[in-house]
Amino acid sequence: MDVSHILDGLNPAQREAVTAPPGPMLVLAGAGSGKTRVLVHRMAWLIQVEGVSPFSLLAVTFTNKAASEMRHRVEALQQMPVSGMWVGTFHGLAHRMLRTHWKEANLPQAFQVLDSDDQLRMVKRVLRTLELDETRWIPKMITGFINARKDEGLRAQHIDSGGDPVQQQLLRIYTAYEVACQRAGVVDFAELLLRTLELLRDNQELRAHYRSRFRHVLVDEFQDTNTIQYAWVRLLAKDKSGQNGNTGAHLFIVGDDDQAIYGWRGARVENIHSFKKDFPDCLMVRLEQNYRSTSTILNAANALISRNDDRLGKNLWTQGEQGEPIQLYAAFNEQDEARYVIDSIKRWLEQGNARSDVAILYRSNAQSRLFEEQLMMDGLPYRVYGGLRFFERAEIKDALAYLRLLANRADDGSFERVINQPTRGIGNKTVEQLRELAKDMNTSMWKAAEYLVQQPGLTARAGNALKGFLQLVESMQQTVEKLPLHEQTEHVIQHSGLLTHYSQEKGEKAEARVENLQELVNAARGFDFHNSDVIEMDMLTAFLAHAALEAGDAQAEAWEDCVQLMTLHSAKGLEFPLVFICGVEEGLFPSERARSEGGRLQEERRLCYVGITRARQHLVLTYAERRRLYGKDYYPMPSQFLGEIPSEYIQDVRFGSGKQVVRNTGSVQQSAGNGIMIGQRVMHQKFGEGMVTNCEGQGSHARVEVNFRNSGSKWLVLAYANLQLL
Ligand code: ATP
Numbered sequence: 001m002d003v004s005h006i007l008d009g010l011n012p013a014q015r016e017a018v019t020a021p022p023g024p025m026l027v028l029a030g031a032g033s034g035k036t037r038v039l040v041h042r043m044a045w046l047i048q049v050e051g052v053s054p055f056s057l058l059a060v061t062f063t064n065k066a067a068s069e070m071r072h073r074v075e076a077l078q079q080m081p082v083s084g085m086w087v088g089t090f091h092g093l094a095h096r097m098l099r100t101h102w103k104e105a106n107l108p109q110a111f112q113v114l115d116s117d118d119q120l121r122m123v124k125r126v127l128r129t130l131e132l133d134e135t136r137w138i139p140k141m142i143t144g145f146i147n148a149r150k151d152e153g154l155r156a157q158h159i160d161s162g163g164d165p166v167q168q169q170l171l172r173i174y175t176a177y178e179v180a181c182q183r184a185g186v187v188d189f190a191e192l193l194l195r196t197l198e199l200l201r202d203n204q205e206l207r208a209h210y211r212s213r214f215r216h217v218l219v220d221e222f223q224d225t226n227t228i229q230y231a232w233v234r235l236l237a238k239d240k241s242g243q244n245g246n247t248g249a250h251l252f253i254v255g256d257d258d259q260a261i262y263g264w265r266g267a268r269v270e271n272i273h274s275f276k277k278d279f280p281d282c283l284m285v286r287l288e289q290n291y292r293s294t295s296t297i298l299n300a301a302n303a304l305i306s307r308n309d310d311r312l313g314k315n316l317w318t319q320g321e322q323g324e325p326i327q328l329y330a331a332f333n334e335q336d337e338a339r340y341v342i343d344s345i346k347r348w349l350e351q352g353n354a355r356s357d358v359a360i361l362y363r364s365n366a367q368s369r370l371f372e373e374q375l376m377m378d379g380l381p382y383r384v385y386g387g388l389r390f391f392e393r394a395e396i397k398d399a400l401a402y403l404r405l406l407a408n409r410a411d412d413g414s415f416e417r418v419i420n421q422p423t424r425g426i427g428n429k430t431v432e433q434l435r436e437l438a439k440d441m442n443t444s445m446w447k448a449a450e451y452l453v454q455q456p457g458l459t460a461r462a463g464n465a466l467k468g469f470l471q472l473v474e475s476m477q478q479t480v481e482k483l484p485l486h487e488q489t490e491h492v493i494q495h496s497g498l499l500t501h502y503s504q505e506k507g508e509k510a511e512a513r514v515e516n517l518q519e520l521v522n523a524a525r526g527f528d529f530h531n532s533d534v535i536e537m538d539m540l541t542a543f544l545a546h547a548a549l550e551a552g553d554a555q556a557e558a559w560e561d562c563v564q565l566m567t568l569h570s571a572k573g574l575e576f577p578l579v580f581i582c583g584v585e586e587g588l589f590p591s592e593r594a595r596s597e598g599g600r601l602q603e604e605r606r607l608c609y610v611g612i613t614r615a616r617q618h619l620v621l622t623y624a625e626r627r628r629l630y631g632k633d634y635y636p637m638p639s640q641f642l643g644e645i646p647s648e649y650i651q652d653v654r655f656g657s658g659k660q661v662v663r664n665t666g667s668v669q670q671s672a673g674n675g676i677m678i679g680q681r682v683m684h685q686k687f688g689e690g691m692v693t694n695c696e697g698q699g700s701h702a703r704v705e706v707n708f709r710n711s712g713s714k715w716l717v718l719a720y721a722n723l724q725l726l
Pocket residue numbers: 009010011014029030031032033034035036037038256259290291292572573574575613
């Protein structure tokens with residue numbers, strides 16, 4: 001058999017991993033060394049050489065984008081579509097299992113998935129029911145608490161409060177939240193994983209089924225698995241003791257400890273060590289050659305990450321060319337930063353390059369807006385991953401809530417969201433009453449409403465409004481039942497009154513909302529629920545789950561070649577010829593919080609390492625000397641990470657003003673220089689008091705712009721201005 005198409009294009013270490021005899025395997029290697037490539041080739045090898053049926057393969061990766069790419073790459077090596085294998089994210093795969101085994105998992109067939117925003121609303125409703133004060137029991141913290149416990153595999157009854165009253169209250173909330181979710185037939189993201197784990201752990205028959213089905217489980221980006229995800233993988237794995245007979249899968253684990261960036265969300269890089277302990281006979285392969293980046297980029301990344309301790313350590317090298325230096329641009333402010341980035345992109349495109357080969361990366365979602373505006377102004381198509389994603393927009397969530405209510409009347413979250421959206425004269429009082437009634441009757445708000453309209457207690461007006469709403473939902477359901485998905489969506493958008501409601505709003509935003517609603521119909525039309533395995537799930541349910549799980553990816557297919565915008569976190573695993581990392585400033589990157597906690601600072605540094613290693617040929621770093629963020633003005637220092645990259649790899653495109661990158665010390669210092677920085681308050685003999693808003697030039701040519709309280713804004717040559725620092 002000719003297997004050259006699988007083995008050509010692999011180096012010896014990669015070949016060793018791909019062709020290893022079945023058994024536990026750990027591929028531990030740095031960025032861009034071909035880990036994902038090895039994993040894909042391993043799958044092709046198993047199918048073509050070991051004769052493993054695709055049906056027996058399970059591959060897990062971190063994002064949906066990565067999962068679909070993985071599937072395509074296996075199919076390309078196979079030269080035909082491959083059906084039967086499971087490829088997805090942990091959440092996607094867990095969802096799939098729960099859909100198939102909803103009964104055994106004690107869920108209603110039409111159960112719905114809560115995204116994080118829905119979850120927050122749910123917690124707020126629970127707090128109201130328990131009559132707890134939201135300012136003391138902060139909903140965001142509660143969801144954090146609940147998710148963290150679930151990620152550790154713990155339900156409320158497993159946790160000992162140790163008599164601590166705060167802990168006791170948290171557990172009470174957790175319990176009430178679980179009851180409320182169960183009653184509404186909804187599961188949050190963490191629940192997907194926990195429920196699946198419990199299902200496999202407690203249901204002997206199902207466990208046996210999956211253990212004999214999956215012969216090989218392959219996990220990419222293993223460094224970012226959490227406790228429960230690893231437990232899940234172990235349940236499926238072949239164990240040495242033979243306790244479970246000869247069933248169970250061989251594990252093929254791929255990861256890089258230097259790219260562990262989800263510790264803050266419960267990921268445990270220690271799982272790598274545990275794996276070695278749990279599977280002592282595992283083969284270990286290290287890949288050390290980087291095929292992605294120029295040596296300049298790679299050396300910069302290596303130098304940066306070498307400042308972390310507790311690394312497993314590796315030596316990445318490349319045969320690639322040296323390439324050009326990393327460009328560093330010190331922007332006056334965030335507008336200037338966006339302008340510089342987009343201008344550079346335009347120049348690059350003029351040379352015949354593709355838009356999709358450019359990525360703009362940033363630490364925080366809030367940073368994307370300015371780039372978006374600038375791109376829009378210049379008519380450059382772009383796409384934002386993450387952020388306020390398509391399915392998370394208010395108008396889309398409204399429409400989805402109607403659809404969810406059609407699928408499942410017990411979904412109180414959706415019920416509350418749309419009962420008076422658009423306004424139909426159902427006031428807070430009625431909603432409050434329904435909430436109480438549902439609680440007393442131990443039923444859903446929908447059922448409570450059906451009951452309430454039969455009772456005398458409501459005013460005629462409120463009663464009619466409520467009746468109208470119930471009838472609306474019932475009649476929509478009857479009409480759409482047999483329609484194809486996109487017509488269902490269209491009908492609901494129109495007849496719920498949402499479309500009219502948003503068309504009557506004024507302004508650009510409203511226009512965008514209407515367009516988004518129309519886009520939802522398109523997304524429904526294009527929704528392709530192809531699954532080789534039979535799952536009991538109708539199109540609507542599948543689409544709603546997709547909206548919760550795959551937020552943001554809906555429009556992917558329809559979009560043209562466009563510039564890619566995303567947070568550093570979502571850039572994991574990807575690569576681009578030209579990469580911008582923006583806002584490389586103290587307080588933003590590393591984030592304020594990380595600066596005060598040692599462990600977090602190291603995680604931020606890994607995030608920076610991830611960012612740098614996304615770039616193939618060109619890397620541009622930018623920071624702003626003044627930034628407006630979350631409605632406040634900041635005058636940040638350049639990030640300490642900039643100082644940790646040896647200067648030989650960096651070319652300053654525009655020197656900063658008073659603030660300089662502090663090189664190689666690894667610590668932050670207020671750079672004195674001439675003592676002048678943007679934001680500095682100064683006194684001038686003639687003009688009086690003012691604030692420095694801009695700086696240009698160096699040494700005797702240095703100029704500053706000062707905004708004087710009484711004389712307005714002026715440019716002054718620093719050497720002659722004789723400014724006094726205040
Ligand atoms: P990351 O840590 O960022 O996830 P990775 O280790 O998974 O990176 P890949 O994405 O698999 O690395 O590979 C990086 C790049 O190098 C890809 O473009 C890949 O096609 C290329 N590559 C990997 N191995 C080889 C090889 N032996 N010959 C040529 N190119 C290779």
